[in-house]
Amino acid sequence: MQAIQAQLQQQAPDNEPPSTEINVQNLCYHPAGTEAPLLSDVTLRVPPKQMGLVYGRSGAGKTTLLQLIAGLTQPTSGSITLVGAPGGNGAAPSAVMTSSERLARTGLVFQFPERHFLAATLQQELAFAWPQDMLSLQQLSCRAGVVLPALGLDHIPLDTPLRQLSDGYKRRCALAVALVRRPSVLLLDEPLAGLDWQSRADIASVLGKLKQECTVLVVSHDLRELEPLIDVAWEMEPGGRLKPVQWPPTKE
Numbered sequence: 001m002q003a004i005q006a007q008l009q010q011q012a013p014d015n016e017p018p019s020t021e022i023n024v025q026n027l028c029y030h031p032a033g034t035e036a037p038l039l040s041d042v043t044l045r046v047p048p049k050q051m052g053l054v055y056g057r058s059g060a061g062k063t064t065l066l067q068l069i070a071g072l073t074q075p076t077s078g079s080i081t082l083v084g085a086p087g088g089n090g091a092a093p094s095a096v097m098t099s100s101e102r103l104a105r106t107g108l109v110f111q112f113p114e115r116h117f118l119a120a121t122l123q124q125e126l127a128f129a130w131p132q133d134m135l136s137l138q139q140l141s142c143r144a145g146v147v148l149p150a151l152g153l154d155h156i157p158l159d160t161p162l163r164q165l166s167d168g169y170k171r172r173c174a175l176a177v178a179l180v181r182r183p184s185v186l187l188l189d190e191p192l193a194g195l196d197w198q199s200r201a202d203i204a205s206v207l208g209k210l211k212q213e214c215t216v217l218v219v220s221h222d223l224r225e226l227e228p229l230i231d232v233a234w235e236m237e238p239g240g241r242l243k244p245v246q247w248p249p250t251k252e
C-alpha cells in the first residue's frame with residue numbers, strides 16, 4: 001500500500017501544485033528522413049503562472065514544439081526544464097527532466113481534443129488510463145470534485161454520453177481530463193479552434209482562471225479572445241525558429 005501511495009505522490013502530488021517555469025534552451029529537432037530541422041535553436045521561458053503564446057504560419061512547427069515539451073518526442077539537442085516541478089527519480093527541481101518525467105508533469109490538450117475521446121462518458125474518459133485500485137479511484141474522485149466545478153462541469157451528470165454535449169462542453173471535458181492529473185504545466189494546441197463565439201468566450205474565461213493555478217503555453221494563430229490573457233509571446237518562423245515579440249502588440 002505504501003508503495004502505491006509513494007507512486008501516486010510521485011505521479012501527481014495532491015499538495016498545492018508547484019509554481020513552475022517552462023524553460024527551453026537551444027532546442028533542435030531534426031527527425032530522421034527530413035532534409036531540414038523542424039525546430040532550430042528554440043529558446044523560450046514562460047514564468048510561473050503566466051501564459052505564453054506561440055503563433056505562426058501553418059506547418060511552422062508549433063505543435064511539434066508542444067509535443068517535445070510534453071515529452072512525447074525526443075529532441076535532437078537542447079534542453080527542456082520545468083523549473084520548480086518536482087523531478088522524478090529524486091532529481092533536483094531545476095534539473096533537466098527526461099521525457100517521461102515531463103510526460104507526468106504536463107497536460108497536453110491537442111487541437112480538436114474531442115475527436116480523440118476514447119470513452120463514451122465523462123466518467124469513463126476521466127478514468128481511462130487511471131490506475132483502477134480503490135485508493136487511486138478515491139483520489140480521482142477527489143480531484144474531479146475540484147476540477148469539474150472549476151470548469152463549470154459540475155452540473156453535468158458524469159454518465160452523460162460525451163457525444164450529447166455541445167462542442168464547448170466537450171472542450172471543457174478535454175481540459176478536465178488533463179487537469180485531474182494535476183499537471184504543473186498546461187500545453188494547449190489551438191484551444192478555441194472550431195468553437196462558436198459563446199463557447200470561445202466561455203473557454204477563454206476558463207483559461208483565464210486556470211492561469212492562476214498553472215503555467216500555460218498556448219499555440220494559436222487565432223488571438224482575439226486570448227490576447228488579454230497572454231503575458232509573453234513568440235512568433236514561429238518557417239524553419240522552426242522562434243522570434244520573441246513585444247506583448248501586448250502595439251496597435252497601428
Ligand SMILES: Nc1ncnc2c1ncn2[C@@H]1O[C@H](COP(=O)(O)OP(=O)(O)OP(=O)(O)O)[C@@H](O)[C@H]1O
Pocket residue numbers: 031034038056057058059060061062063064065
Ligand atoms: N516526426 C516527423 N517527421 C517528419 N515530419 C514531421 C514530423 N513531425 C512533424 N512533421 C512535419 O513538420 C511540420 C510542422 O508540423 P506542426 O504540426 O508542428 O506545425 P504547426 O505549426 O503546428 O502547423 P498547424 O498550425 O497547421 O497545426 C509539418 O509539415 C509536419 O508534417
